[in-house]
Amino acid sequence: MEDLFAxxxxxxxxxTLFADVxxxxxxxxxFTYKVEREFQDRIGIGYRVMVRFGNTKILTGIxxxxxxxxPEAYLAKPLLDVLDDFPVVNALQIKFWNWMASYYxxxxxxxxxxxxxxxxxxxxESRVQVHPDFDPEAPGFPMDERELLVLETLAKHDEMxxxxxxxxxxxxxxxxxxxxxxTKGAVLLxxxxxxxxxxxxxxxxxxxxxxxAEKGLLQELFAQLKGKQKQEEVLLKYLQVLPVFQKPxxxxxxxxxxxxxxxxxxxxxxxxxxxxxxxxxxxxTISRFDELETGQDQVELSPLQxxxxxxxxxxxxxxxTLLLQGITGSGxxxxxxxxxxxxxxxxxxxxxxxxxxxxxxHLVFRLKKVFGSKMxxxxxxxxxxxxxxxxxxxxxxxxxxxxxxxxxxxxPFDSLGLVIVDEEHEPSYKQFDPAPRFQARDAAIMLAWxxxxxxxxxxxxxxxxxxxxxxxxxxxxxxxxxxxxxxxLPYFHLADILADKKKNLLKLDFTRILRxxxxxxxxxxxxxxxxxxRRGYAPYLSCEECGWIPECEHCDVSLTYHQYQEELRCHYCxxxxxLPKACPACGSHKITTVGVGTERIExxxxxxxxxxxxxxxDLDTTRSKYGYQRILEDFGAGNVDILVGTQMxxxxxxxxxxxxxxxxxxxxxxxxxxxxxxERAFQQITQVxxxxxxxxxTGDVVIQTRRPDQLIFRQIxxxxxxxxxxxxxxxxxxxxxxxxxKNIKITTKHKDVxxxxxxxxxxxxxxxxxxxxxxxxxxxxxxxxxxxNLYLFELWIKLEKSVSVQEQFKVQLMEAIRTLQxxxxxxxxxxxxxxxxx
DNA sequence: AGCACGCCGACT
DNA sequence: GTCGGCGTGCTC
Numbered sequence: 001m002e003d004l005f006a007x008x009x010x011x012x013x014x015x016t017l018f019a020d021v022x023x024x025x026x027x028x029x030x031f032t033y034k035v036e037r038e039f040q041d042r043i044g045i046g047y048r049v050m051v052r053f054g055n056t057k058i059l060t061g062i063x064x065x066x067x068x069x070x071p072e073a074y075l076a077k078p079l080l081d082v083l084d085d086f087p088v089v090n091a092l093q094i095k096f097w098n099w100m101a102s103y104y105x106x107x108x109x110x111x112x113x114x115x116x117x118x119x120x121x122x123x124x125e126s127r128v129q130v131h132p133d134f135d136p137e138a139p140g141f142p143m144d145e146r147e148l149l150v151l152e153t154l155a156k157h158d159e160m161x162x163x164x165x166x167x168x169x170x171x172x173x174x175x176x177x178x179x180x181x182x183t184k185g186a187v188l189l190x191x192x193x194x195x196x197x198x199x200x201x202x203x204x205x206x207x208x209x210x211x212x213a214e215k216g217l218l219q220e221l222f223a224q225l226k227g228k229q230k231q232e233e234v235l236l237k238y239l240q241v242l243p244v245f246q247k248p249x250x251x252x253x254x255x256x257x258x259x260x261x262x263x264x265x266x267x268x269x270x271x272x273x274x275x276x277x278x279x280x281x282x283x284x285t286i287s288r289f290d291e292l293e294t295g296q297d298q299v300e301l302s303p304l305q306x307x308x309x310x311x312x313x314x315x316x317x318x319x320x321t322l323l324l325q326g327i328t329g330s331g332x333x334x335x336x337x338x339x340x341x342x343x344x345x346x347x348x349x350x351x352x353x354x355x356x357x358x359x360x361x362h363l364v365f366r367l368k369k370v371f372g373s374k375m376x377x378x379x380x381x382x383x384x385x386x387x388x389x390x391x392x393x394x395x396x397x398x399x400x401x402x403x404x405x406x407x408x409x410x411x412p413f414d415s416l417g418l419v420i421v422d423e424e425h426e427p428s429y430k431q432f433d434p435a436p437r438f439q440a441r442d443a444a445i446m447l448a449w450x451x452x453x454x455x456x457x458x459x460x461x462x463x464x465x466x467x468x469x470x471x472x473x474x475x476x477x478x479x480x481x482x483x484x485x486x487x488x489l490p491y492f493h494l495a496d497i498l499a500d501k502k503k504n505l506l507k508l509d510f511t512r513i514l515r516x517x518x519x520x521x522x523x524x525x526x527x528x529x530x531x532x533x534r535r536g537y538a539p540y541l542s543c544e545e546c547g548w549i550p551e552c553e554h555c556d557v558s559l560t561y562h563q564y565q566e567e568l569r570c571h572y573c574x575x576x577x578x579l580p581k582a583c584p585a586c587g588s589h590k591i592t593t594v595g596v597g598t599e600r601i602e603x604x605x606x607x608x609x610x611x612x613x614x615x616x617x618d619l620d621t622t623r624s625k626y627g628y629q630r631i632l633e634d635f636g637a638g639n640v641d642i643l644v645g646t647q648m649x650x651x652x653x654x655x656x657x658x659x660x661x662x663x664x665x666x667x668x669x670x671x672x673x674x675x676x677x678x679e680r681a682f683q684q685i686t687q688v689x690x691x692x693x694x695x696x697x698t699g700d701v702v703i704q705t706r707r708p709d710q711l712i713f714r715q716i717x718x719x720x721x722x723x724x725x726x727x728x729x730x731x732x733x734x735x736x737x738x739x740x741x742k743n744i745k746i747t748t749k750h751k752d753v754x755x756x757x758x759x760x761x762x763x764x765x766x767x768x769x770x771x772x773x774x775x776x777x778x779x780x781x782x783x784x785x786x787x788x789n790l791y792l793f794e795l796w797i798k799l800e801k802s803v804s805v806q807e808q809f810k811v812q813l814m815e816a817i818r819t820l821q822x823x824x825x826x827x828x829x830x831x832x833x834x835x836x837x838x
Numbered sequence: 839a840g841c842a843c844g845c846c847g848a849c850t
Numbered sequence: 851g852t853c854g855g856c857g858t859g860c861t862c
Contacts, residue, residue, distance in 0.1 A: 018862095020862090021862080023861090023862090024839090025840080026839055027839085027860095027861075029861090029862080030862085031861080031862040032862050033862065034862095051862085052862095053840095053861060053862080054840080054841070054842085054860070054861045054862095055841080055842075055861090056842085057840075057841075057861085071862065074862055075862085076862060077862060109839090173853095176853095824857085824858085827857080827858080828856095828857080
């Protein structure tokens with residue numbers, strides 16, 4: 001009987017509901033909470049809920065499942081609250097999170113943490129208040145001075161955050177005092193929750209209704225205001241901007257207050273009129289993004305582009321994923337636009353992933369012109385509020401096309417039709433830290449698959465894995481390269497650093513040929529790009545007498561010299577130190593800089609070419625939200641002759657006047673202790689070289705190296721990606737590197753060297769017994785052996801390329817780590833797992 | 839991960 | 851004696 005009743009009124013079901021909640025904690029579990037009656041008919045998958053976790057913490061979680069099965073092993077706690085009227089996360093996303101957690105060996109809570117903009121995560125603060133029943137006069141417990149101090153301070157405010165007491169009393173003592181006051185019943189401790197997201201509002205002004213109804217009143221009013229010139233002015237201005245008597249309905253929306261002020265009205269007079277009840281002030285919620293009309297920008301495809309587009313469409317019929325190889329400036333953008341248009345017209349959503357630094361370029365403006373306000377941009381420099389608005393925009397359907405960085409994979413899409421990953425070879429698609437350490441390109445393919453959508457990977461110099469997958473037929477492949485000749489390839493010059501040095505021709509790190517080419521370009525008023533992949537002034541300092549090098553106290557790295565602040569800094573833990581006047585080892589004053597950073601190159605250039613206008617673009621000069629854009633605009637406008645920069649200059653520059661590109665130190669890219677260094681050198685040098693010469697002009701590229709005889713340079717110069725690929729592939733096969741094996745890197749972290757190493761060694765032994773074709777390497781001290789006083793050891797696993805083997809292996813790997821952590825000796829050791837590491 | 843609880847050294 | 855170190859266990 002009861003059940004029948006429950007069926008007809010689901011909200012009053014007699015059965016208790018339970019919710020499995022994902023919480024942002026690294027525990028490989030879902031947590032089951034009881035759903036109280038009041039929440040039963042407004043809960044479901046993807047709702048945010050507030051729960052008590054442990055004794056004190058209050059957390060925001062996401063509901064992953066609602067069911068009726070009470071947990072057997074424990075008593076479920078009740079949900080404290082359901083935060084939304086509609087789900088903010090959909091079931092597909094939860095599926096995606098689960099995949100990511102299992103593929104990248106992390107906890108779903110960590111994925112959730114990365115996925116939700118923090119504006120959607122509630123923060124709780126512990127607050128303290130004087131207990132309402134507390135009587136300070138009552139003879140009760142004796143209070144000591146510190147307790148009285150806290151009570152006194154508290155009495156002045158009606159409530160305080162726990163952290164505020166830390167200023168009053170040093171750190172941890174305040175905790176104790178509050179605790180003792182709590183047991184004495186003098187104070188009340190509670191968690192207060194606040195929504196972090198706040199909508200943007202705008203102050204508006206309108207005419208009070210009564211004046212609108214009766215015209216006579218207004219005339220009277222003007223008579224009254226005679227002599228009050230400023231106020232009269234405001235009113236006149238208002239009527240001028242908004243002719244409310246012709247169109248009374250327009251008064252409701254009023255005018256933006258700042259617009260009136262911009263028209264020369266005095267803010268105080270406006271306020272006075274509002275106080276008198278003549279004008280009304282009100283607030284409206286507005287979007288943080290400009291509403292743009294969908295542009296009418298027409299895209300014309302060239303015959304080659306049209307042909308390529310058709311080929312892409314043809315291959316998409318058979319393949320889910322497709323690699324489009326096309327050199328920069330070959331017209332990929334127009335093809336993207338056409339594809340996106342078609343998918344949007346069919347009613348599906350589109351996601352275009354870009355590496356972070358490519359996101360502020362003309363490409364975005366171009367797309368904005370075409371797709372207008374239906375396109376959302378998701379930036380890493382966006383504020384939290386802006387991110388929440390993009391999230392909500394996808395949820396509400398306001399945006400059906402998103403262009404964004406790797407984390408835009410997590411936006412709440414419900415019907416993706418196409419995902420494009422541009423510059424798919426870019427290393428910035430891989431997240432290093434913290435978990436989930438995912439590769440956005442690969443995750444995008446999985447996400448697309450879950451949506452039954454297509455993925456298009458675009459690059460001029462594809463990642464080896466992608467090209468391999470295309471070669472083996474796993475992906476489709478379309479090329480957008482000119483077939484005959486390489487008319488667009490610039491003239492390459494290899495400059496031998498050592499040879500010039502011997503002949504005394506190397507001046508301030510510049511070879512003769514590069515100096516001459518720069519001078520030539522300057523004479524012709526053409527622009528120059530100088531590429532140096534190291535920011536700062538100099539990597540490190542060294543004593544000329546004894547060779548002493550300043551090192552960080554907490555990390556196993558040398559300190560970087562920052563000229564501007566005259567200090568030495570650790571890039572790993574933030575440790576700072578004033579520049580020593582004398583060498584602490586031998587007392588010598590001859591401390592010199594070793595190595596070259598962008599700052600130093602900039603300085604050298606200004607010495608070599610005093611008449612040139614030089615700018616620098618690296619992490620340090622582009623930190624602000626629009627810093628990058630400003631430098632690019634300046635360069636584009638021709639206000640700069642020479643632009644020095646890191647990898648950033650390989651992106652987004654598309655200027656006709658660049659006739660010369662210089663690579664200061666190619667060896668730095670080439671000799672990186674990493675199996676991908678060759679690949680990366682090929683990609684980076686090709687990319688930056690591609691900036692030289694456009695359209696009708698052929699540019700020059702000068703590559704400075706100590707080893708000009710290397711094969712890779714000839715391949716770069718010939719634009720021979722395939723040749724390079726073939727040769728490199730043979731090496732990868734021979735030495736068991738991806739794409740022939742699956743790499744997993746495990747890093748152990750502990751304050752004691754021995755323990756860190758032993759943990760890795762024990763893990764290796766446990767893994768050795770797992771049945772799978774594999775190679776185990778290490779443990780070896782990490783490249784940077786110590787960070788923040790924790791020692792790091794690495795274990796590399798090369799696993800056979802079989803999905804089922806990998807899945808099993810990962811499960812057993814997690815088990816092995818759990819076993820190890822059962823050993824008290826290894827309990828405090830942290831194990832970081834990196835699947836497909838770089 | 840955080841956080842509380844609990845058992846040991848170095849100070850008023 | 852207390853304070854505060856950090857090893858240990860737990861979170862629905």
